[in-house]
Amino acid sequence: MSSNDQLIIFDNVSKFYGEILGVNRVNLQIAPGITSLVGPNGAGKSTLMNLMTGLLRPTRGSITLLGIPTDEPEKLFRKVGYCTQFDSFPRGVTGREFITSFLFVHGFDRKQANDLAQLAIERVNLVEAADRKVAGYSKGMRQRIRLAQSIAHQPAVLILDEPLNGLDPMVRAETIALFRKLASEGLHLIISSHILHEVDMMSDRVVLLNNGYIVAEGNIHGVRDEMEEHPMQILIRCDQPAKLAAYVFAQNHVVEARLHDDRRGLFVKTRDADRFYLLLNHAVAEGEVNVESVAPVDDDLSAVYQYLIGTTGGSA
């Protein structure tokens, strides 16, 4: 088995809808773990997911998932599950029938299909409602039954388009825990979301998209580190913030030092976080200040998003 058989690979992929750009020149390699696609509406997240699953065909370039091209659904969907954003179902089915009927289409026999459906229903905590008509489900239940359908055949790659939409906070937390569990079992999870703090919580990697282009990819903190020219903001809680401000401001990598409104902390903007932390250690060691806490203020996805894309990306 080659290493490419473990990866999802986009090779110079472009998709145009007539003259309208979907995504352009996407080169991407996704390893196992949780990868989030993040971007504002129209950024190209769903297009990328639909391309990955063969629902759309690239105008240029090629895509393989674990070595399988996307135009071979009979092989692809043995290993891939996709929970789309389409909130629609075949008419008149119960939750359980919805799952088993497509397991039959996969080729499973009745016993296998029933067992796999039950397992999937249990995983999304929908046991009590499983035998009711989907038409009577709440939005959150519909979301969960679609999630169950996408994991029922036990895929190695799970692609989820805005999977937390419509879920209440409790179910959200359970679902995120389920994603983490699936990822720990070695699955590829590719999740699109615009709810940044949740992406932050659960992702190993992010791919930031805007206007059909990938603007950044990698570990969230790594992406942040790569933005060297963009100063990083750090909040230092200490007993003498004014003194610390004077101490650090002499350094040329510090571009701004500003007292916190409660005057018990200092915001520092630096182009070199590592050197700043060394400097702070010196200050503490020399007894200049007593530091309570140090925390990066904008080392999260929201800040990266705001810097790279120019919006806050919305929130839950």
Add this chain to the structure above:
Amino acid sequence: MSSAVEVAQATSEQNRASWGLWLRQIGAIFRLEIEKNFLSRRSILIYLIALLPLFPLALLALVTPPGNEWRDFNQYSVIYSIIYNGLILRTLIFFGSAWIFMNLFRGELVDRSLHYYFLSAVRREVLVVGKYLSGLVTSIVLFTTTTVIAMLLLYFPHFYSQSVRYFTEGRGLTQLLTYAGITILACVGYGAFFLVVGLFIRNPIIPALLLYGWEWLNFLLPPLLKKVSVIHYLNSLVPVPISEGPFAVVADPTPAYIAIPSMLVVTIIVLILAAFRIRHMEIRYGSD
């Protein structure tokens, strides 16, 4: 040498496994679609279409219309042929097949549920076969039933004893089976056409009406063009030929041994086209 044999055996076993899987998948798709075809809200219209020719015949069973031909048992084979040609073949089967087969894919695009099939580990060609077979069985069951009941409803109420003899000892049963066979062949041919139209064209009503016009005007077409239609081959098989009027361009009927294989070959070609289309189809509900 032995490794070559092993490879051949492994390939053969793999092929058998593939066929087994495909048959299971066709069966699963068929069951899902049959349920939709017979039990969904959309099927109400198809039941009404299937019953359409039976209403006037039920009325005729109660009241004998004026005119000598209605009192002459020998004329009933001609009367049925007219009813079959105008009401059952050109109207019921045509529009019924259009509704059933166009909805197989177009209906799912409208409902935004086709992607569930596309996200299953199934060859899209297998999907075409499963759906086509479900449409075929649905149309054959409904329209053959109508064909048979319509014939019995015409004959039996007015000439019961003669009809019993006609269907048990005379040509009645052969004619009944022939009409049923033509109905099946019509479902096969029109079904494939409408399946592919539903796949290629967003509003399939227009091509359906164009074909309807072409089929109705078939009697005016020169012999060569007549052959570019479904109705010509079906009419060639009708056991009691009827006059197409004073303006009709007369052409020799195509013999059954040519008409039936021709229809089947064209159907297979159309289904291959459908499979090619579905293989390359994208799901973009917004634009569908």
